[in-house]
Amino acid sequence: MNIGIVGLGLIGGSLGLDLLAAAPNDNYVWGISRSPKTCKQAEAIASVNIASPNIEDIPNQILEQTDIVVICTPIAAILPTIAALSPKLPAKIIITDVGSVKELIVEPASEICKKYNQRFVGSHPMAGTSFQGIAAAEPNLFRDRPCVITSNDDIAAVEKVRSLWESVGMRIYECLPEEHDRAVAMISHAPVMISASLIAACQKQEDQRVLQLAQNLASSGFRDTSRVGGGNPELGRLMAEYNQEAILRSLQEYQLSLQLTIDLIKNKQWEELELFLADTQRDRPLYVP
Amino acid sequence: MNIGIVGLGLIGGSLGLDLLAAAPNDNYVWGISRSPKTCKQAEAIASVNIASPNIEDIPNQILEQTDIVVICTPIAAILPTIAALSPKLPAKIIITDVGSVKELIVEPASEICKKYNQRFVGSHPMAGTSFQGIAAAEPNLFRDRPCVITSNDDIAAVEKVRSLWESVGMRIYECLPEEHDRAVAMISHAPVMISASLIAACQKQEDQRVLQLAQNLASSGFRDTSRVGGGNPELGRLMAEYNQEAILRSLQEYQLSLQLTIDLIKNKQWEELELFLADTQRDRPLYVP
Numbered sequence: 001m002n003i004g005i006v007g008l009g010l011i012g013g014s015l016g017l018d019l020l021a022a023a024p025n026d027n028y029v030w031g032i033s034r035s036p037k038t039c040k041q042a043e044a045i046a047s048v049n050i051a052s053p054n055i056e057d058i059p060n061q062i063l064e065q066t067d068i069v070v071i072c073t074p075i076a077a078i079l080p081t082i083a084a085l086s087p088k089l090p091a092k093i094i095i096t097d098v099g100s101v102k103e104l105i106v107e108p109a110s111e112i113c114k115k116y117n118q119r120f121v122g123s124h125p126m127a128g129t130s131f132q133g134i135a136a137a138e139p140n141l142f143r144d145r146p147c148v149i150t151s152n153d154d155i156a157a158v159e160k161v162r163s164l165w166e167s168v169g170m171r172i173y174e175c176l177p178e179e180h181d182r183a184v185a186m187i188s189h190a191p192v193m194i195s196a197s198l199i200a201a202c203q204k205q206e207d208q209r210v211l212q213l214a215q216n217l218a219s220s221g222f223r224d225t226s227r228v229g230g231g232n233p234e235l236g237r238l239m240a241e242y243n244q245e246a247i248l249r250s251l252q253e254y255q256l257s258l259q260l261t262i263d264l265i266k267n268k269q270w271e272e273l274e275l276f277l278a279d280t281q282r283d284r285p286l287y288v289p
Numbered sequence: 290m291n292i293g294i295v296g297l298g299l300i301g302g303s304l305g306l307d308l309l310a311a312a313p314n315d316n317y318v319w320g321i322s323r324s325p326k327t328c329k330q331a332e333a334i335a336s337v338n339i340a341s342p343n344i345e346d347i348p349n350q351i352l353e354q355t356d357i358v359v360i361c362t363p364i365a366a367i368l369p370t371i372a373a374l375s376p377k378l379p380a381k382i383i384i385t386d387v388g389s390v391k392e393l394i395v396e397p398a399s400e401i402c403k404k405y406n407q408r409f410v411g412s413h414p415m416a417g418t419s420f421q422g423i424a425a426a427e428p429n430l431f432r433d434r435p436c437v438i439t440s441n442d443d444i445a446a447v448e449k450v451r452s453l454w455e456s457v458g459m460r461i462y463e464c465l466p467e468e469h470d471r472a473v474a475m476i477s478h479a480p481v482m483i484s485a486s487l488i489a490a491c492q493k494q495e496d497q498r499v500l501q502l503a504q505n506l507a508s509s510g511f512r513d514t515s516r517v518g519g520g521n522p523e524l525g526r527l528m529a530e531y532n533q534e535a536i537l538r539s540l541q542e543y544q545l546s547l548q549l550t551i552d553l554i555k556n557k558q559w560e561e562l563e564l565f566l567a568d569t570q571r572d573r574p575l576y577v578p
Binding site: 147183186187190197204225229250 | 292435475482494498516529548550555565574
């Protein structure tokens with residue numbers, strides 16, 4: 001395959017690494033990054049065969065043979081990047097992205113692509129580390145991790161995108177953009193807000209002795225429950241901004257659950273509380289075996 | 290020191306192991322367990338010098354020389370155990386416990402001890418694994434972990450209990466029983482309910498495709514946020530039952546925090562949401578460095 005990667009950070013850089021490591025003779029990878037230094041670094045670690053800040057520097061012959069262009073920029077840059085690049089890419093080409101929300105991306109991206117007789121399929125490869133940038137790129141980042149691709153009437157395009165992510169070892173789930181957004185709101189975006197609210201609530205403790213004691217006694221339970229709430233604030237803001245409706249639905253459903261739990265405790269329904277906790281103990285492995 | 294351990298499970302068994310390993314000639318440990326098999330096992334792994342289901346089997350001379358008796362039973366058995374044993378223990382002896390709540394234990398336990406001219410100091414050594422029983426006992430379980438001991442006018446008794454836990458490597462925090470209960474409600478008990486409510490909310494998803502997708506896509510974020518909510522239901526019930534008031538306070542404070550977070554998202558206050566998440570990112574290391 002001939003692949004273009006736009007945005008050579010952790011995801012884009014790691015994708016190139018795996019593609020070239022797997023089939024150095026069969027795969028060709030070109031890359032685009034705003035930073036000339038990043039382009040050089042990506043070439044140096046064999047994440048791309050060639051990279052440049054300007055698509056004009058990618059030989060026309062290579063662009064013509066490109067199967068898929070993967071937009072690996074931050075979420076806010078996905079649509080502007082497609083709008084800027086589509087006119088310079090050949091017709092029929094397939095464009096995909098790696099954004100963590102799909103409904104606000106897939107429809108407008110498809111509209112842009114249609115204008116140029118190109119095809120868009122949304123992707124969300126769910127892989128990462130806590131590091132960023134080309135220096136953080138690593139082999140096998142995607143292996144055995146889930147990847148969502150969005151359904152499309154153009155079955156050939158969907159299959160091509162599926163085979164791209166499968167070639168780096170991902171488990172593929174195909175669904176509608178709004179199904180993706182509701183599912184990730186439940187298990188990824190809402191938990192960030194739930195977890196952050198725990199940290200904020202603890203910090204509101206006015207009794208300084210109790211606050212200090214809580215900080216001294218906190219251990220693995222607090223560490224785990226608060227982890228995603230202590231993550232990158234910009235990412236948290238972006239997921240809320242781009243997936244507002246589904247996150248609000250999840251958080252409202254969560255408020256109802258929490259109120260029921262509180263009522264059991266308030267009413268001293270200890271048997272019912274134990275049954276409730278036995279249910280959550282039983283159900284958790286459905287999500288994380 | 291001459292130590293009695295009542296309840297030879299993970300905590301009691303591990304405590305005996307460390308005491309005897311540290312000073313096999315200076316420390317003497319006797320144990321009580323309802324199960325004769327557990328007593329034999331505790332002797333076999335050198336967690337105790339001698340153990341029996343009946344305190345009558347512990348030689349009187351050893352009982353007379355005992356410095357501290359540590360009640361390591363499940364929380365519901367602590368007070369009945371002290372009530373049953375106190376009449377058979379010498380005057381002046383110090384009794385402590387390992388219960389994860391303190392207000393409902395310390396006052397009545399102190400009352401019982403007073404009757405026999407004995408001294409009670411509450412302890413909460415915050416150490417453990419996900420296993421139970423004498424077979425799970427392990428060396429160094431307590432090393433570098435926090436231990437709360439409750440303040441008392443009898444400074445000599447407090448110092449003795451402090452030196453016991455320090456001798457197995459714990460960091461000691463002395464406070465009032467209600468301060469302990471409010472702090473652990475914040476960072477340990479309330480998070481169990483917050484985490485369990487997340488699992489319950491997800492399971493209420495009625496769209497089967499979205500539910501299935503959420504279960505397939507859940508990864509480290511969900512794993513961590515849901516971990517304590519998928520734990521032992523009986524333990525969760527007991528912490529709520531014995532620390533009801535403080536847990537309810539913490540959960541109500543949490544509901545306010547969560548509502549503020551939801552309002553930021555509902556009102557599209559993205560800058561404020563990012564600042565809020567920057568605060569929680571900054572504050573989390575105060576609890577878990």
